[in-house]
Amino acid sequence: MNKRTLAISGAAITALGAAAILLPNANANPDKSSGAKTFSSPAAVKLARSLASDLGDNGAGWYYDNGSRQLVMNVVDEDSAESVRAKGAVAKVVQNSMAELKAATQTLSSDASVPGTAWSIDPVTNKVQVTADRTVTGTKWDTLTKATGQMEGTVSVKRSKGEFKKFDGEEAAQPGDNGGAGAGDAAGAAGGAGDAGAGAADGGAGDAGAAGGAGDAGAAGGAGDAGAGGAGDAAGGAGDAGGGGDAAAGGLDGGDAIFGGGARCSLGFNVSVDGAPGFLTAGHCGNESQTWTSDEAGAQQVGTVQDSKFPENDFALVMYDDATTQPSSTVDLQNGNTQEIGRAVEASVGLKVQRSGSTTGVTDGTVTGLNATVNYGNGDIVNGLIQTDVCAEPGDSGGAMFAEDAAVGLTSGGSGDCTQGGETFFQPVTAALEATGAVIGADGGGAGGGDAAGGAGDAAGGAGDAAGGAGDAAGGAAGAGSAGAGDAGAGDSGTGDAGAAAGAGDTGGDAGQGLN
Secondary structure, eight states: OOOOOOOOOHHHHHHHTTTOOOOSSTTSOHHHHTTOOOOOHHHHHHHHHHHHHHHGGGEEEEEEETTTTEEEEEESSHHHHHHHHHTTOEEEEOSSOHHHHHHHHHHHHHHOOOTTEEEEEETTTTEEEEEEOTTOOHHHHHHHHHHHHTTBTTEEEEEOSSOOEEOOEETTSOTTTTSOOTTTGGGTOTTTTOOSSSTTSSTTTTOSSSSTTTTTTTTTOOTTTGGGTTTTTTTTTTTGGGTOOSGGGTOOOBTOEEEETTEEEEOOEEEEETTEEEEEEOHHHHTTOSEEESSTTSOSEEEEEEEEEOSBSOEEEEEESSTTOOOOSEEEOSSSOEEEOOEEOOOOTTOEEEEEETTTEEEEEEEEEEEEEEEOSTTOEEEEEEEESOOOOTTOTTOEEEETTEEEEEEEEESOBTTTBOOEEEEEHHHHHHHHTOEEGGGGGGGGOOOTTSOOSOTTOOOOOTTTTTTOTTTOGGGGGSTTOOSSOTTSTTOOOTTGGGGGGSOSTTTOOOOO
């Protein structure tokens, strides 16, 4: 339980006794939080930012309690607590101010910069949470404990069973090894089937050669369609509905595998820069290679690195080589479906998130810390990261972390795996967008949807039309459902139903996966 020290008179203590909140978590004291309102996560974030601005130095962070659906604001005095309660949030009077917490992180950076350590501000405990991996022993452990011992009450230390490392992988490791759909792995198109706009109905599903991105045929096709036996292009409609059916037409989805310089990483989010198409991934991936392909053999080059930042930050901007590429603002859910991404948001502790990567597919968890620093060793220290309990493994680097339709982070690294669990750190997407001038989702123009079939951008936001605008009134994606294209939902809004090729000629009733 967090303790607070208030230098006030006994009479004042009596007066405040009924109002002070001393909570180990948001709803531990029902009579003090009973008047608090419940909020959706987006609404809580909006209110929290407004309150934080009003509170200034009297605020000490905040978090969203998923169980009670309440916003918990940390404050350092009772007057601030009253103003928080008046807005419907739970006020938690804490000992450590935000200035003190940030000062503690600075001390750690200067006095305890030990490989295998990480720390972040945890508003739930009102402390800086330091994590040491299994390599922190001997002199390194002594250095760490000496520094943290001087900040008792502000810093807490825990051990991790794993070892902090970046989550890039080697090409030899096939995507999907641990359950990830691995875009087109069975067909050798590793990551290509990210139909990006085809609703990923079949792309990414890695259907063993079953006409593999069949139906991707006009959809801007997954980059690995050709490797899947040419289904889609050869079977009925190579030039489908004006889409061209090649990998360049629609790019890839978030979470799909990308290859370069002997490494395998994952695509984060499709973006646009001054109208030109590109995507974000991890900076340590961008440092590995200047060019990236959608297949392990390197035959299908998709983009060239324009900007890469690592260490200190961990993001890279890769521009599609074909300027006519129209990537969808979608993330591959690795089950035959995609999630549309319409915006980017800053993370908040307590936020429920999902991560898509080419090794482990989609996993979920919660944001546990902000402004995290992780020391991967060899001088690779990254700051300003998001800490989570979401698992990841090598090959997932750069992959998309998202909350519903909002982009949140790019996978950097961490410890553990998806069998034992662990901690994973993410580069905030908002910072990467600001640094590169890129835009995402609805703000990204083409990134929001235009499928190759031309009808994308339907009223729902466009992106994700099954099978290249399958059935878009303007697209006439008839070819998408031709011979062999009926695999995993050629026009079936990503349901993955076998034989859904019939939907390819629909007039758009099932086409968009966009959000209204």
